[in-house]
Amino acid sequence: MLALICVSGWLNAQLCTGSLGDPVVNITFGTGGGNTSVYTPPGYSYDASTCPNDGFYTITGNTSGCFGNAWHTVNNDHTGGGNFLLVNASYQPADFFLYTVRGLCPNTTYEFSAWIMNVLISPTGIQPNLTFRIETPAGTVLNTFNTGDIPVTPAPQWDQYGFYFTTTAGDPDVVLRITNNAPGGIGNDLALDDISFRPCGPVLNSSILGSADKINICYDDQPGYTFSSVISPGFLNPVFQWQLSTDSAATWKDITGATNLVYQRQPTVAGNYWYRLTVAEEGNSGIQSCRIASNILQINVRPKPQVNAGPDRIMIHGGRVQLSAIATGEDIVHTWLPPDGLNDVSILDPVASPAADTYYALRVTSAYGCVNEDYVMIKVVAGIFVPTAFTPNNDGRNDYWRIPYLDPLMGATVSVFNRYGQLVYQAAGTAVNWDGTFKGIPQNTGTFVYLIQFKDGTPDMKGTINLIR
Structure with a gap:
């Protein structure tokens, strides 16, 4: 059975309308088989199978053939290649995800998001209905969002839900609570994946002066590019930092001294370069989890052939x-x-x-x-000139017998014989460069015979050489 997995966009979400930073928390449920996640849903028991019963959960990268094919066949997690949390809801509505998030910045706005799939196929079954809550460790609710009934889909489909909240000035740790409002039984079966928290702030737009945001330029033709950014109001004392990536924006490094809204890029060696501007409030700028980031500018410096x-x-x-x-x-x-x-x-x-x-x-x-x-x-x-004499006496003049116009790529074989018919020198497909020796022993003054044989049909050449000492 061929199953198609669709990925949809945001549904009924309260989104950050400004710029986002990198994910501070990213719960992906791991990779590979078995319960590789450190998370255990409260009130649920782990089931090693990929078809957990009511009140059970599993961590898996796929599921198929469950309950007489009442569920979708899901071949991948949201991004492909990893695991997801698969929950068969308990009979009573209750929390099924409770997680304390640490390492956030105080008095900072974050966007929370998660990917959900209703794995049930039948439209008559119970539909999942979730409430997301972000609370302080003391229980104060910072924001909440309800998905409403998550409908069935004709094919397995991941949908993203999310909203934003602001941490307190004192303790920035928060508790994520996800409650399943619907009862278990026939339906209310869902998959959860890729829970993330990202800092959210004012709109931050970067551009390349006079150019598009992506440039292909030849190494020899690189000008100096001017990057500039515009930020909407929202920060009291913003600190700016340009960053560079050389791995397709997977990781970023601060550019030393690039701490203004404008940055002048100088020519570089050939390669692909990604740039962005990050911003945080003064006092938090050294903490990556506090920064928001602009759109990405890309300079591809193409090498010469x-x-x-x-x-x-x-x-x-x-x-x-x-x-x-x-x-x-x-x-x-x-x-x-x-x-x-x-x-x-x-x-x-x-x-x-x-x-x-x-x-x-x-x-x-x-x-x-x-x-x-x-x-x-x-x-x-006009032809190949073969010298008829040389003087290998190490005076720096005419010490070698060479044939200047015999191209080695002609593939000719040049052989030299002494008066007894003994082969004393040979060069095949290489430059002729005889120093008048045979097996390292200098040959006496005398006359030698050369033979030049060609592979391309050119007639052989034969003559004599006088070795003079």
């Missing part, structure tokens, strides 16, 4: 060579310039046959317009 046009090449006039370039980046396109003598300017390994010495540029452009270039030189020669 990486490009390597390959090694310079030597080509015999009338022949051709194949280039071998490498380019990487974000959805890149590339082209060779000039196009003269190339069989395809849009590929990384075109065949080149220029009529004369030519510098080719490989220009690579990313999807964000970031550009990088690299160059390769093709030298066109």
Whole structure:
């Protein structure tokens, strides 16, 4: 059976109309199997199954096939991958959630929210009806909210309920009490997940001067961006602090010295950066749980594509060579310039046959317009000149036998033999660089024979070398 889980918005909630801070308390009921939560509903007993009976509860990540499929099949918690609290209500209306929340700030407004699901399928059953209360530890009610009857839905659906309250100036601890007003029996079965408390304050809006709130910019083209914020009345002595995240706004760090409504961002290395302004009353600004936060500004500094046009090449006039370039980046396109003598300017390994010495540029452009270039030189020669003598006497002049226009990428094999036909030197697909030794022993003055063999069909070349000491 395929079950779809829908996530709805706020229902009949008294919402914070200003800006919110990060969740101070976030009760998610854990992950994995079993009763991994430290919370136990008052008056209820734990049931290890995923179909608890009346007066029982369980902590689970899914439930299915309960009571002859009278309940929805729920495959995930509200966010996916975690657990939720599943309650089969007791026969008498009573509290089923009682939790003391600590670590709040005094005289601060918070938004409370929770996600609820009516797991019953039949519209004739008893519908859950909840009352949320925020109280002081002494029992003074700071605010209350009633959901009314939570209706059945054709598919499993998480709905969020919430309201706001203000802590006292003395003791900021509060008690969250959730009461199920309906009796148990046939129906009144519900799931609860992701209970959170977030600081709530005046409206705080941030923007990037002259730009949208999200910018993609190439590393080489970064200007200095000006961030500015506007806050509505509500704070007596506000303290401002800009923050930076480099992990998709999962965690935040204060930016040293950025404590005004305006912040000037300087160029950075390539990467993705998220910014926001936080505000709290003086005296509470060092406590994260007291701060509200603005909307998020995002600067994505895009890297230049990486490009390597390959090694310079030597080509015999009338022949051709194949280039071998490498380019990487974000959805890149590339082209060779000039196009003269190339069989395809849009590929990384075109065949080149220029009529004369030519510098080719490989220009690579990313999807964000970031550009990088690299160059390769093709030298066109009339033929391969093979020196016929060298003097390996370590005087710094003509100490090595080299073939300057023999391109290693031609893949030729160069062999040198002494007068007895013994192979004393060989270079295959590499630069020729003989120092006149064989197995580390200097060879005597004399005449040696060289043989150059090509893989591309070019005729072999053979001749003599005079080694002079």
